[in-house]
Amino acid sequence: MTKKIFGIDLGGTSIKLSVVSTEGDIIDQWSVPTDNKDEGQHIIHDLNQAIDAKMKENNWTNDDILGIGMGSPGVVNREKGTVTGAYNLNWVDEQPVADDIRSYFNADWPIFIENDANVAALGEQWKGAGDHASDVVLVTLGTGVGGGVIVNNQLVVGQGAAGEIGHMFSKEDGRKCTCGKHGCLETVASASGIVWTAGELAYAMDDTGSAIQGRIFNGEKVTSEDIFKAAEAGDIFAEAVVDETMSHLGRALGQIAAVTNPKYILIGGGVANAGQYLLDKVTQHFNESVYPGVGATTHIKLATLGNDAGVYGAASLVMANI
Template sequence: MVRKLIGIDLGGTTTKLAFLTDSGEILDKWAITTDVSANGENIVPNIINSIAKKMEDSDHKIDDFIGIGMGTPGSVNREEGTVIGAYNLNWKTTQHIKDQIEKALGLPFALDNDANVASLGEYWKGAGSKDSDVVFVTLGTGVGGGVIVNGELAHGVNGGAGEIGHITVEPGGFECTCGKRGCLEQYASATGVVKVAKNLSSEFTGQSRLKEMINSGEEVTSKVVFFLADNGDIFANQVVDHVCYYLGLALANVGNTLNPDNIVIGGGVSNAGNTLLQPTTKYFQENAFRPVRDSTKIRLAQLGNDAGVIGAGSLALRNINK
């Protein structure tokens, strides 16, 4: 009998769920809306009900499964299986997730930070699957990261390992939601790219569709910036170059500290592909120590939106095999 796993990727708007084999193949995947009303008190019950219903509809039994893993925003206590400070979920107080899910479903449950869990997914089945030392960076609404050393996630003494989004790339720069200034997150996240564009637009005097859009108050997204750059907009290319400079600098600092086999870039912004990868790699190489530059590669993630649920499956398996 194939031992099966349940993976949960909890996000601020959508929760993705999957049934997987113990070798990481997705058997069934689906998504539900994350209900953040009433201080997020419906989130975990909705997840439990959705899993139970999916089992019923697909003729699975609890006995087919060996464990559940979940990635979540916020500060995670892995031993207790609790989360606090996930503000996009309205979780301001400690949430006892492990207790609720284990009690309802009767399976061993493991919990970790969402960026760490997505990292496990790419490490298990994606762009990092051939190596034992890999760093993952997710460029989404924010910038997250995960560090895997000798096949194990690094958490640090207070869970702060892998906070690549809070590497300072511009001392005294844009104010970050974390309270400090000049964090990578403020320059290379989806919102950061737009912030860089708006900040630079006043200095640009040439013809540019991107500048026109900013001046006329049209909605500008990171996707638009990269699209226009791809299509020859000079100002959009300047913005992308700025963003990639900051990203390459931060990744060089990570490389100089850890010298991993690969640094893997994922998240929505990474959909820009080579338009992001090539200049980032150039600035990485300019700022990396030569032995690091010659051995650490920058790569794009491969799993897309499935990284979180696959990583959550991996987390469940590691928890059982401990």
């Protein structure tokens, strides 16, 4: 029997699991809720039970499993297989993730853990819009801004925290970020940052007659999706918000490109569902700010794998290390 790989994407809402073949095909895929009560002490137990149930369902033994790859938020110790400071999992202290899994199954499986944004970048490089290029950057625009950087087919991890694109400085006198600093890219280009910017601009601009601006004046909830849809439809105020936020993102991508000159910069995450309109806006500001020699060889694209990027990337950790 051909050996299988478990690709796992640990998230604050759900744990996504896939069984992946050594050829890179997803054989099975499912998810279980993330129970982060009691300082997240149920998470790995629930994960182990989910793997155990799948193995029993298919009559697999430990010998049928080639290894486990996992993407996790927080700070990862790759050698020890531990995770620290994954706050949306309620993990503050160091968690012996790999040892807990091996102990549950009494198995000596190789287990590779990497930061979740880095894993998503690997997935897009392997099976998505990265198209096997050796130099790729993934920027994810969601509640925050994440990123993963691949140079010469190697993840750039630095001392453990490389790729924190969302915490590049972006705006003088900007709002306070969740990291405690002010003016991070995340505070303007994330889904929440776009909404915050809309709230600021609504009162800084004259009344344009915009439906989005009017909703803000009325105290109604507005989402980044609402803003992009309105902008694409010609709403003057929404267009101003998109232009402001995407100018910060475009300049940040220009700085990243000047350092790494990747073949592709890929944009993923929920905000990227705005599609070609977002891509055109970001590319415009990127081209205005990037060094010409770099801009001519670095191309901005939309990521294509969505939620599957994490599990593909996790499985690729096993393939790359065995």
